[in-house]
Amino acid sequence: MNRHYLTVLLLAAGMTLSACGNSANESEPETAPAAVEEESTAAAEETPATETAEPEVQEEAEPEEEFMPGSFVEESAGKETFESFDELISYLKDGEAYAYFDIEGFDGQVLAVTDGTFEDLEGHSAAIDATFYGDIGGTVCFIGNAFGGGTAYPIRCDGTVIYAAGNHEYQSEFMGSDGRALIVKDYIHVDYDENGNASYSGFRRDTSSSEGEDIPTDPAEAEQIFNELFAGLADKPVLDFTVVGGNPRAGRDLPVYEYTGDDPVMAEVHRYIVEELGTHYDKADVSIPCVTEVYTDRENKDDIVVYGDFWIYNYDLLDNTLMMMSGGSYPGAIHLKEDGDGYTVTSFDQVEDGSGYTPSAKRIFGEHYDAFEKATSDDKKKEELRAQTIADYVAANGLSITQYQDYGWDPVKLP
Numbered sequence: 001m002n003r004h005y006l007t008v009l010l011l012a013a014g015m016t017l018s019a020c021g022n023s024a025n026e027s028e029p030e031t032a033p034a035a036v037e038e039e040s041t042a043a044a045e046e047t048p049a050t051e052t053a054e055p056e057v058q059e060e061a062e063p064e065e066e067f068m069p070g071s072f073v074e075e076s077a078g079k080e081t082f083e084s085f086d087e088l089i090s091y092l093k094d095g096e097a098y099a100y101f102d103i104e105g106f107d108g109q110v111l112a113v114t115d116g117t118f119e120d121l122e123g124h125s126a127a128i129d130a131t132f133y134g135d136i137g138g139t140v141c142f143i144g145n146a147f148g149g150g151t152a153y154p155i156r157c158d159g160t161v162i163y164a165a166g167n168h169e170y171q172s173e174f175m176g177s178d179g180r181a182l183i184v185k186d187y188i189h190v191d192y193d194e195n196g197n198a199s200y201s202g203f204r205r206d207t208s209s210s211e212g213e214d215i216p217t218d219p220a221e222a223e224q225i226f227n228e229l230f231a232g233l234a235d236k237p238v239l240d241f242t243v244v245g246g247n248p249r250a251g252r253d254l255p256v257y258e259y260t261g262d263d264p265v266m267a268e269v270h271r272y273i274v275e276e277l278g279t280h281y282d283k284a285d286v287s288i289p290c291v292t293e294v295y296t297d298r299e300n301k302d303d304i305v306v307y308g309d310f311w312i313y314n315y316d317l318l319d320n321t322l323m324m325m326s327g328g329s330y331p332g333a334i335h336l337k338e339d340g341d342g343y344t345v346t347s348f349d350q351v352e353d354g355s356g357y358t359p360s361a362k363r364i365f366g367e368h369y370d371a372f373e374k375a376t377s378d379d380k381k382k383e384e385l386r387a388q389t390i391a392d393y394v395a396a397n398g399l400s401i402t403q404y405q406d407y408g409w410d411p412v413k414l415p
Contacts, residue, residue, distance in 0.1 A: 070142050071131040072115045082140040085111050094245030104160045105175030117241050124240040126154035144182030150326035151282040156236035163236050170229050177209040188226050196357035254286040260392045268343040277312045281326045284314035290386040292375050295368045301338040309376050322404040333364050391415050
């Protein structure tokens with residue numbers, strides 16, 4: 001018995017990239033006519049009336065391209081490009097901010113946006129991260145971003161280069177040779193091994209069209225370059241943002257952190273971390289410590305020693321989220337003495353940075369060094385302790401905070 005044969009021709013759709021992101025320009029698939037073998041009338045008459053027709057062949061529609069926002073403002077707007085700077089700014093919420101600035105090599109002003117600012121020592125509304133947009137051919141789109149490591153390292157720009165840094169990292173950016181996107185100019189990162197020995201990696205560029213040169217492998221040479229770059233940061237202008245809704249701190253006064261436990265020794269340790277170690281950072285909405293206790297020697301009331309890894313975190317409140325703005329770790333041994341009904345910190349033996357880290361830690365912790373190493377390497381337990389400390393603070397003060405967030409990481413729900 002003769003059958004019908006259907007020939008289907010599928011053609012792949014083309015894809016092009018636009019200047020401001022990806023756009024799919026799909027060509028219409030050309031479908032060849034179905035090849036049909038002729039049947040005789042007699043053959044047709046022989047076909048039983050009850051025979052069902054073969055299912056119709058249908059082409060599957062190609063899935064739509066998934067929207068992947070490149071910044072918080074694109075997520076709010078639900079799109080990647082904008083008709084104007086004013087339209088982009090209209091999607092900013094209270095507490096978020098923007099700044100216009102010029103940079104060599106780009107035709108027109110650049111718009112920087114950030115989801116949080118802080119007031120630096122010179123009165124700027126500064127930011128530790130920013131996303132940059134430019135008008136390219138009448139469309140406002142993403143051209144780059146920069147990330148700092150805390151309030152000690154606000155985003156800076158001197159009209160030629162954008163600067164961002166952290167405790168162990170330095171990065172600068174300038175406009176690429178095509179004048180349409182920012183590229184990294186200098187990047188240096190330092191790592192320390194278990195013995196405190198530093199190793200450096202990264203590269204430097206002199207011009208936006210060169211491939212650059214790797215940082216020297218000799219630690220002494222690399223350290224000199226690293227220190228010279230950091231020394232020049234203080235002279236670079238800080239990007240000063242305009243905050244949507246006015247004062248970024250208005251209505252965000254939070255209670256000062258107070259220890260919620262019943263151990264007077266630990267109460268004094270927590271107070272010391274907030275009031276003494278916390279002063280090393282710019283003011284935030286609240287400073288909350290996190291104490292990883294390794295061992296406490298209570299035998300001598302005139303010299304109680306708490307061995308541990310003592311952290312201070314400084315947060316700004318954004319909606320129901322504590323955004324970590326700065327912080328640091330201070331491992332060592334805190335000495336206290338009994339003082340009437342309470343205790344007072346008398347001294348703090350702090351582990352050194354860099355090459356002195358391991359030798360000083362072994363000297364300070366002594367027989368408790370292995371326990372210290374184990375405690376500081378358990379990141380999961382440290383984060384659980386941090387989350388619980390925040391949750392205790394929130395509960396004690398009846399606050400509506402539900403999570404905290406470190407820059408570049410997902411929010412962490414409180415237990």
